[in-house]
Amino acid sequence: MNFNFTEKQQRVADQAKMIAQTLNLDDLTQRDLAGTFSKPLFRQLINQGIGNWLLPISMKGDNLNALELTAGIESLAEQCEDSGLVFALSAHLCACVHPIRAFASDQQQAQWLPKITSEAWLGTHAITESQAGSDIYAMTTRAERSTQGFVLNGHKEYITNAPAADFVVVHLRTEDRDNYFDYSTFILDSHECGVSISKTPHNKSGLRTTAMGDIYFDNCLLPESALIGRLGAGAPIFQVSMEWERVCLFALYLGQMKRQLQKTARYISERNQFDAPLSSYQSIQHQLCDMYLNYESSRLLLYKAAWSLDKGDVSGVASSLAKITVSQSAISNGQTAVQLHGAKGVLSGDIERMLRDAMPSAIFSGTTNVLKNNISSTLIKRLKAQWI
Numbered sequence: 255m256n257f258n259f260t261e262k263q264q265r266v267a268d269q270a271k272m273i274a275q276t277l278n279l280d281d282l283t284q285r286d287l288a289g290t291f292s293k294p295l296f297r298q299l300i301n302q303g304i305g306n307w308l309l310p311i312s313m314k315g316d317n318l319n320a321l322e323l324t325a326g327i328e329s330l331a332e333q334c335e336d337s338g339l340v341f342a343l344s345a346h347l348c349a350c351v352h353p354i355r356a357f358a359s360d361q362q363q364a365q366w367l368p369k370i371t372s373e374a375w376l377g378t379h380a381i382t383e384s385q386a387g388s389d390i391y392a393m394t395t396r397a398e399r400s401t402q403g404f405v406l407n408g409h410k411e412y413i414t415n416a417p418a419a420d421f422v423v424v425h426l427r428t429e430d431r432d433n434y435f436d437y438s439t440f441i442l443d444s445h446e447c448g449v450s451i452s453k454t455p456h457n458k459s460g461l462r463t464t465a466m467g468d469i470y471f472d473n474c475l476l477p478e479s480a481l482i483g484r485l486g487a488g489a490p491i492f493q494v495s496m497e498w499e500r501v502c503l504f505a506l507y508l509g510q511m512k513r514q515l516q517k518t519a520r521y522i523s524e525r526n527q528f529d530a531p532l533s534s535y536q537s538i539q540h541q542l543c544d545m546y547l548n549y550e551s552s553r554l555l556l557y558k559a560a561w562s563l564d565k566g567d568v569s570g571v572a573s574s575l576a577k578i579t580v581s582q583s584a585i586s587n588g589q590t591a592v593q594l595h596g597a598k599g600v601l602s603g604d605i606e607r608m609l610r611d612a613m614p615s616a617i618f619s620g621t622t623n624v625l626k627n628n629i630s631s632t633l634i635k636r637l638k639a640q641w642i
């Protein structure tokens with residue numbers, strides 16, 4: 255076993271660090287308060303090389319695998335204080351660009367990938383509906399076959415990047431047979447006739463510098479060429495996208511936790527109370543150690559899950575274990591960091607923002623409860639089959 259980065263993983267991490275250091279985040283506090291996503295900063299990330307990360311080799315791209323993408327996102331998030339920006343980018347890469355690379359036809363790739371890379375088109379990935387949150391297969395938004403292709407009707411909610419998006423990857427119901435093959439995946443321009451997107455982002459507590467909105471389909475007519483993969487292949491495509499999110503996107507929180515540890519260690523070493531630095535008190539030392547333990551155990555599980563994903567494991571077990579642990583750790587470390595900074599930690603700024611940015615991590619890409627349900631049912635089957 256070797257825990258060192260490969261040459262390519264290191265190169266991607268170094269590239270991400272270098273790109274992050276070019277970002278001007280002077281207005282981050284104002285954008286966080288106002289809840290504003292910065293498209294110029296997103297474009298800067300894409301134009302400086304991140305646009306190439308998932309591009310196939312045939313298009314002269316870097317064709318990163320899950321481990322390499324995890325290394326890149328972790329490094330970017332460690333250097334970039336704007337976790338909302340990294341979240342917007344990671345959702346775009348994992349749930350919009352990856353499915354195109356993995357499942358779209360050559361013609362679809364030729365149609366979409368150049369715009370996504372050269373013109374920095376931003377993607378949004380829509381599945382959730384008002385009555386279909388955790389119970390995603392209860393979705394009612396549908397695509398009906400017509401003589402010219404498909405007609406879409408319905409409404410998607412809580413969609414990351416939607417208000418600023420240039421294109422949409424959407425999962426819809428195409429059958430009512432009550433099985434896994436009732437769903438299909440489509441790709442479309444966000445300005446397509448019959449599509450409307452809420453322009454005012456939802457006013458959420460965390461990840462405020464990512465825009466979240468709703469998408470409405472009203473007799474939106476799409477050609478056959480908008481279907482990704484086969485008719486009825488939406489559920490497996492969605493499942494793979496979620497695997498990539500639960501693994502690679504969550505590297506954002508590894509980077510954030512590392513940053514938080516550095517700031518907290520510095521603060522408790524510099525702050526004196528009762529004539530001694532806070533770091534001299536054992537209970538404070540234990541709190542810092544617990545933060546580090548959370549970070550290290552999250553990192554091990556997440557990189558193990560990325561390794562499993564690259565080996566073709568899409569069972570959801572490794573990714574869910576990692577996602578549950580990373581999100582719990584990010585929330586817990588966020589609370590400890592605020593506590594250790596005292597009143598300064600509560601004032602508006604980077605320390606309390608990291609806690610707010612961690613809060614939704616236990617909800618998106620599968621809630622902790624639901625992932626635990628899934629892990630347990632797979633575990634029971636595996637234990638019965640003595641495969642564990």
Ligand SMILES: Cc1cc2nc3c(=O)[nH]c(=O)nc-3n(C[C@H](O)[C@H](O)[C@H](O)COP(=O)(O)OP(=O)(O)OC[C@H]3O[C@@H](n4cnc5c(N)ncnc54)[C@H](O)[C@@H]3O)c2cc1C
Pocket residue numbers: 345379380381382386387388389411412413414415461466614617618619620621622623624627
């Ligand atoms: C920041 C953020 C970004 C998001 N981005 C996107 C996006 O880009 N695209 C998209 O499609 N969606 C997105 N979502 C939506 C997200 O996928 C849903 O919020 C999530 O699936 C949970 O659905 P829900 O909010 O309806 O909660 P519900 O499903 O109503 O769950 C509420 C609570 O009940 C629990 N629960 C539900 N069912 C069970 C059960 N069977 N057993 C035990 N507990 C249960 C849940 O764990 C949760 O704690 C985003 C959400 C957030 C917060």
